[in-house]
Amino acid sequence: MIALATLLGSNLVVVTWLYVTAGPSANALLSLGRLTGLYGALLLVFQLLLIARVPWLDRRLGPGVLTSLHRWNGVALVWLLVAHAVFVVAGLLDRMTPWTLALGVTGVLRAFAALVLIIGVGVVSARWARRKLAYETWHFLHLYAYMAVVLAFSHQIAVGQSFNDGIARFYWWTIWGLALGAVVGFRVLVPLWRNWKHQLKVEAVVPESEDVVSLYVTGRRLDELPVRAGQFFLWRFLVPGRWWKANPFSLSVAPNGFYLRLTAKALGDGSAGLRQLKVGARVFVEGPYGAFTASxxxxxxxxxxxxxxxxxxxxxxxxxxxxxxxxxxxxxxxxxxxxxxxxxxxxxxxxxxxxxxxxxxxxxxxxxxxxxxxxxxxxxxxxxxxxxxxxxxxxxxxxxxxxxxxxxxxxxxxxxxxxxxxx
Missing domain, CATH: 3.40.50.80 (Nucleotide-binding domain of ferredoxin-NADP reductase (FNR) module)
Structure with missing residues (x-):
């Protein structure tokens, strides 16, 4: 936690320094708009880091802490981006109409679309909304945040005053590249490699009670899978109607090199359908995740x-x-x-x-x-x-x-x- 706070704090200092060295804007409102936009961009990069599922962070803080940080960082991000939009529009109204601003300034429509998407993701992530959504629906809606990231970054490149300086360009390209690289690496490339290596499939489906079932999953070289008792995977079962759903289930047996076992109660669509899985069904996992271990x-x-x-x-x-x-x-x-x-x-x-x-x-x-x-x-x-x-x-x-x-x-x-x- 101290390392994350230090990382964020040091980058806030760098962003503030880059803002000061770039010089003032035409008026105070535009200056405030620029500053809140830069801070918002930094928190968006930090948000990517929190959701990248970096093993070093996951093993030390655990998903609970990371999810809590993600939520609070998201709240601050939304307010900063709203403030950015308000200050910039107010600062430009003395020289152009909102219509001219939207159509005549490069990247403004992209920025507006990014803001709408981020606010939308924030709304569906609120506790009152989260309780009403199935896990699969909530997970799918969250994917729109990645579209918002692309739009926001392209907007920053197009109109960001801080990109006029070589040092600032290097800084922003570096932190955006590292954050996006972490997401692609740990959420796409590593899972693809591990699943190709281990070739997981359902070996047995064992009812434990009228509403609880255990799945035994086997594969190749399971002794090389870096998982510990107490951790969990996101499981996808590659069968019609389920391949796009990822559900978190912890292991119910300590890793033994021969099989993985998950045990789940029928609480939602994802867990209720496990009993109908057939032996031999292919399995795709993401993980392992979690710090709930003997360490x-x-x-x-x-x-x-x-x-x-x-x-x-x-x-x-x-x-x-x-x-x-x-x-x-x-x-x-x-x-x-x-x-x-x-x-x-x-x-x-x-x-x-x-x-x-x-x-x-x-x-x-x-x-x-x-x-x-x-x-x-x-x-x-x-x-x-x-x-x-x-x-x-x-x-x-x-x-x-x-x-x-x-x-x-x-x-x-x-x-x-x-x-x-x-x-």
Missing amino acids: RQRHPGVLLIAGGVGVTPIRALLEELNGDVVMLYRVNRLEDAVLLNELLDVAYQRGAEVRLLCGPPDAANSNGLLLGPRNLDALVPDARDRDVFLCGPPPMVRAVLESLKELDVPPQQVHTERFSLAS
């Missing part, structure tokens, strides 16, 4: 807390974590405890302890709610001295985080992750 373990003791189908990365982690491991598995009904027998077997082999907490969301005992602070303290009295890995439905995760806070578990010892990515 975060700093203490000899570990507490794993899983809720519902959030057990899948926890099940994989149970195989890799070292030391004294206690796992709490929270479900509403006994039949919801998928993979329980596997968990007990792995726990027995590794000397870990698994405790099943079963009951409706408001279920309680003499110590209060099952995942409340008093009951957690009773079940794991030394939780403050353990690393905590937490995965489950968002309401459960929020409740457990509050309980851990009340128990004075240091925040740096609590590890949770959002198993999806900004697009």
Whole structure:
């Protein structure tokens, strides 16, 4: 995080210096318009870096942090670009009409189209809109942001005063080139290479319950796939009606060099259709992604807390974590405890302890709610001295985080992750 802040801050200084050395515009409004436009262009480059899925960033910060930074950077970007448009139009109105500005100045229509697209992507990314959209729809609409990037860059080249200077041209071409290169490299070329190398396909489809299914995926040289327990892939199944859909699923078994396994509950169109996949179906993956791995373990003791189908990365982690491991598995009904027998077997082999907490969301005992602070303290009295890995439905995760806070578990010892990515 410090490295990212330093990177952004240093580039803000460079952009400000380039703005000053380029000299003032015709009036104060145009000067403000230029400055907000330059800052907006820099944040657009930074946005590309955040969505490029650079492994170095992903392994250290995790998708949750990167997605949060992407969201806040996007909000600032929209406001800067709106301010840029307002200041520039206001600064030019004394010499031309809006119609003349739109048709007579090179690149203005491209800039307007880019602004509309960026605002549109920002609107569909808002929480209230995101809840109403299927993951596939949201992902598809996000792709329009790349068209906005192309339009915005071409506008900057066409009319940007900072491009009149050789040093400024070199700077902007360099940072745009690096950001776009990272996107193409890590989101296109690396996935293409890995999928050609590993040739993944569905080996078996195994129902775990009435609404949960596990897929076993095999391929070539899987021992060379750089994946760890707790990470996830974006999965595409290359069959009619599904090839264009990418869904994030974590591994439910630690990588073993022989097969990959994902376990998913039927919550949307993407996960509901997994049961109908045929053996032999080709699979295309992007990833692995995520920092929810054993590399975060700093203490000899570990507490794993899983809720519902959030057990899948926890099940994989149970195989890799070292030391004294206690796992709490929270479900509403006994039949919801998928993979329980596997968990007990792995726990027995590794000397870990698994405790099943079963009951409706408001279920309680003499110590209060099952995942409340008093009951957690009773079940794991030394939780403050353990690393905590937490995965489950968002309401459960929020409740457990509050309980851990009340128990004075240091925040740096609590590890949770959002198993999806900004697009």
